[in-house]
Amino acid sequence: MRGAQSIRQGQARAGWLFVLPTLVLLGLFLAVPVLMALWVSFTDWNGRGSPFASGIGFVGPDNYRELVGKDGGLTRSDFMTSLRNNFYYVLLVVPLQTAFALFLALVLNQRMLKAVGFFRTAFYFPSVVSSVAISLVFLFLFSGGGVVNSMLDAIGVDGPTWFNDSRGLLHLAGDGLGLWNASEPPSALADGGMLGLTWWQWLAGPSVALSVIIMLVVWTTTGTFMLMFMAALQDLPLDVEEAARIDGAGRWGVFRNVTLPHLRPTMLLVTTLGLIGTWQVFDQVYVMTQGGPGKTTLTPAFLSYSYALENQKWGVAAAMAFILFLIIFAMASLQRWIFRDKDALELKRQERRTTKARAAAGSAA
Amino acid sequence: MLSSSRRRQASLAALALTSSLALAACGGGGFEEEGGSDPASSGDGPAELQVLIGSSGDAETQAVEEAAQAWAEESGNEVEVIVANDIAQQLSQGFAGGNPPDLFYVDAGVFGDYAEAGNLYPYLDQMADADDFYPNLVDSFTLDDQAYCAPKDFSTLALQINTEAWKKAGLTDADVPTTWDELETVAQQLTTPDQAGLVLGLGRDRVGAFLVQNGGFWVDGEAGEATATEPTNAEALEYVQGLLDSGSAVLAPDVDAGWGGEAFGTQKAAMTIEGNWIRGAMENDYPDVDYTVAELPEGPAGKGTLLFTQCWGIAADSPNQEAAVSLVEAMTTAEQQLTNAEAFGVMPSRESAQADYVEQFPQDAPFIAGGDYGQGPVNLPGLGPVVADLDSQLEQLKTADVNDILESFQQNAEAELK
Numbered sequence A: 001m002r003g004a005q006s007i008r009q010g011q012a013r014a015g016w017l018f019v020l021p022t023l024v025l026l027g028l029f030l031a032v033p034v035l036m037a038l039w040v041s042f043t044d045w046n047g048r049g050s051p052f053a054s055g056i057g058f059v060g061p062d063n064y065r066e067l068v069g070k071d072g073g074l075t076r077s078d079f080m081t082s083l084r085n086n087f088y089y090v091l092l093v094v095p096l097q098t099a100f101a102l103f104l105a106l107v108l109n110q111r112m113l114k115a116v117g118f119f120r121t122a123f124y125f126p127s128v129v130s131s132v133a134i135s136l137v138f139l140f141l142f143s144g145g146g147v148v149n150s151m152l153d154a155i156g157v158d159g160p161t162w163f164n165d166s167r168g169l170l171h172l173a174g175d176g177l178g179l180w181n182a183s184e185p186p187s188a189l190a191d192g193g194m195l196g197l198t199w200w201q202w203l204a205g206p207s208v209a210l211s212v213i214i215m216l217v218v219w220t221t222t223g224t225f226m227l228m229f230m231a232a233l234q235d236l237p238l239d240v241e242e243a244a245r246i247d248g249a250g251r252w253g254v255f256r257n258v259t260l261p262h263l264r265p266t267m268l269l270v271t272t273l274g275l276i277g278t279w280q281v282f283d284q285v286y287v288m289t290q291g292g293p294g295k296t297t298l299t300p301a302f303l304s305y306s307y308a309l310e311n312q313k314w315g316v317a318a319a320m321a322f323i324l325f326l327i328i329f330a331m332a333s334l335q336r337w338i339f340r341d342k343d344a345l346e347l348k349r350q351e352r353r354t355t356k357a358r359a360a361a362g363s364a365a
Numbered sequence B: 001m002l003s004s005s006r007r008r009q010a011s012l013a014a015l016a017l018t019s020s021l022a023l024a025a026c027g028g029g030g031f032e033e034e035g036g037s038d039p040a041s042s043g044d045g046p047a048e049l050q051v052l053i054g055s056s057g058d059a060e061t062q063a064v065e066e067a068a069q070a071w072a073e074e075s076g077n078e079v080e081v082i083v084a085n086d087i088a089q090q091l092s093q094g095f096a097g098g099n100p101p102d103l104f105y106v107d108a109g110v111f112g113d114y115a116e117a118g119n120l121y122p123y124l125d126q127m128a129d130a131d132d133f134y135p136n137l138v139d140s141f142t143l144d145d146q147a148y149c150a151p152k153d154f155s156t157l158a159l160q161i162n163t164e165a166w167k168k169a170g171l172t173d174a175d176v177p178t179t180w181d182e183l184e185t186v187a188q189q190l191t192t193p194d195q196a197g198l199v200l201g202l203g204r205d206r207v208g209a210f211l212v213q214n215g216g217f218w219v220d221g222e223a224g225e226a227t228a229t230e231p232t233n234a235e236a237l238e239y240v241q242g243l244l245d246s247g248s249a250v251l252a253p254d255v256d257a258g259w260g261g262e263a264f265g266t267q268k269a270a271m272t273i274e275g276n277w278i279r280g281a282m283e284n285d286y287p288d289v290d291y292t293v294a295e296l297p298e299g300p301a302g303k304g305t306l307l308f309t310q311c312w313g314i315a316a317d318s319p320n321q322e323a324a325v326s327l328v329e330a331m332t333t334a335e336q337q338l339t340n341a342e343a344f345g346v347m348p349s350r351e352s353a354q355a356d357y358v359e360q361f362p363q364d365a366p367f368i369a370g371g372d373y374g375q376g377p378v379n380l381p382g383l384g385p386v387v388a389d390l391d392s393q394l395e396q397l398k399t400a401d402v403n404d405i406l407e408s409f410q411q412n413a414e415a416e417l418k
Helices: A002-040 A062-068 A074-108 A116-128 A131-141 A147-154 A169-177 A187-191 A208-235 A238-246 A251-279 A283-289 A300-310 A314-338 A342-364 B002-026 B058-075 B087-097 B108-116 B135-140 B163-168 B180-190 B204-213 B231-246 B260-265 B278-285 B321-331 B334-344 B351-360 B362-373 B384-394 B402-417
Strands: B048-053 B078-083 B103-107 B150-162 B196-200 B249-251 B269-275 B291-294 B305-314
Touching (some): A002 A314, A074 A251, A074 B384, A208 A251, A251 A314, A300 A314, B058 B321, B058 B334, B087 B103, B103 B108, B180 B196, B260 B269, B260 B278, B305 B321
Parallel strands (some): B048 B103
Antiparallel strands (some): B150 B269, B150 B291
């Protein structure tokens, strides 16, 4: 008994030794920076010297209050504007990129298609090109006298000056439908508001400039997610599909009842990765618009960067990062809950019930 | 079951332990000394200076490097010139880590934040001939009555006029506008269906000139107060709005240009208001466009323009401040500044170099004249997001209510400055 235990102890020690490098690295490059940032978000550190030096003032939740509190001024309205922009961005990018990726994967998964390799490469190509390079190309494509406007011109449409156009799409749509006059917003929306923005501002929708970024991101990320869907589709055994066909399912029926359920884990992965990535959008904003025009492409990640590095407001910037983390965490959890496998849960519950019933029957007997 | 949860606890504890050790390591160096009026620090023996510059190109890098090496040889010290990719970020890292470069460029716009945080060592009073710098430039690097650093060089705004369009409109040298009314008249005369009379770049750094000409500005730097709601400012903005409204002036994005110089070079506008950097852009990108430069027209309160400048900042944490001051002295002599002017087209920050400069570059006389009456940028600490918000609102200057813009700036700035 004693001998066996000491052998196990040796194993434990060896185990610790093996994970130690990882623990140290994770601690040093993940846990420590996160904890430091958390500390900074509760101080008025101005970027000079160590944030743990004795002269640094602990300000409690003041930085957070400035961002979401009742009396927040410009900082709060900047932050809320960035959350609004990013919300519309996520709302459009995630469904669009998922739908396109699934569509392309289904097309490429057809056994009849020729030159699959070519198409796969072509669709995946935007994902492997640097986002900065693609952003620059888009700057030229969408400049006022650029290719896109020339093409629109050819079919008689007067294109907007994309990156200088801060008008919101919902405002424009309402204007087009005659719901309101965008230059004179209805007072019901323009007078009231919440958290530093009026209802009218909240309901702006993505601006024309932001929609260019949305197009760009959908185009570049679709390829990656397409690969994930393709991998999952290739896992789907052919016989299952054939069996469904023989049972009388049509094309749509097979897709709806066989393919889609099979893709659920991949769907969860794709939407979760998409959600996290889109809430953290930075590169494109940094390269193309720097938050303009009219702050309509400001995102929390970019705002945090600019408050910290350009304005030495490190505490507020760190607080933004943590609020963004909470938002992402909450939305990702919600997504997991929505995508949970209800059948499997039900099955487990039944099993448990049977075991309990059996045990009860056993003890009764 | 039990053992697995205990193991998890143990690993969490291990993670916490390593983290707290590392945190303690990070917390090691505290910097409590105040930059204030300490004597300049200097080590034993020759110093090794690190100089971080945000260079405009090879010409500037080379000129700075040559001057630095010449100083190093003469003084027996060593200098390393580093060209920054992103100077704000690189400086931030240095300040936070406690090992910033000894000497670096500081833009007037961010000067206030750096000085307020205690990152800068005030040394201007130790310099020989410090009175020779333009007072307006020194003001741009003064916080709470303390002048910190020596202006490196400067730029100002002036009026550029397309010669061909000018002649075509039947205008002569005598018609060069010297008042707001004349500017309005010639802008109207120069406006044709495919050319606007005047194009303005976006934001406070162009429109602000009109505020100065009307005797106002966004803030009073000396008093540390926001002054945007003074009625003179609203009048100035309304004047610009009138120009935009009548169609004789446009904003650069309206003619699909990134800045005034681009719209002027592509001849979408006959006049623009830009700084002396436009000279290089015109030479390189639009060599066929002939133009002249005039001082900005006087407003009701007299002449006014905007200054843009950078200074040589010395780090408060630098161990070689004495050597750094000596290097700055070498970098800012009138002769060196004239050499720089020739190499990469900047204007000397010393008044004693003005006459020589005008002789060498007569076409730049309207720019350098602005050194006497120009106004530096908003340099009060903490106002970064506030002026960014102002710029964002000024994008809509054509249709916006100018009082709303000024009031929201006033309110935001007051909240920050209190």
